[in-house]
Amino acid sequence: MSNPIADPGHGHSPAAWTAVIIMLAAFAFGTLFYWLDLAHLVWASVGLLLIGPIVGWIMAKAGYGVNGPKYTPKAH
Template identity: 70%
Template sequence: MSNPIGDPGHGHSPAAWAAVIIMLVAVSIGTLFFFLDVPAMVWASAVLLVVGLIVGWILSKAGYGVNGPKYAPKEH
């Protein structure tokens, strides 16, 4: 579907990629440590999940978000 206003970005930016990769790693290791019954590491992975969110927000504010000045959209 075409958007007459323009593409809103949908998170195809360095900030979004960094946040998603960090959070994906956090969920993966959290699941592993939950299975291995290591509660301290499960909580550490929960903290890493929040860190991923914060890193994405910081990178977005630094200009690496969808509408940031340091982001150059690529043609598909």
């Protein structure tokens, strides 16, 4: 192949990983709190779930996104 298609780098940045980890933790805690019948903590987990993408967006704007100056691409 003389002209391979480049990987756009979706999800391979500190901003993306941080957002996903926050949302995964929120979902796991929300499930646990639902099972334990702790409604106020379930709603707190929903709030944390909404904070995940916001943190990812802020980190991307701070330069930790795929095309940011603080991001170092890794070889696959």
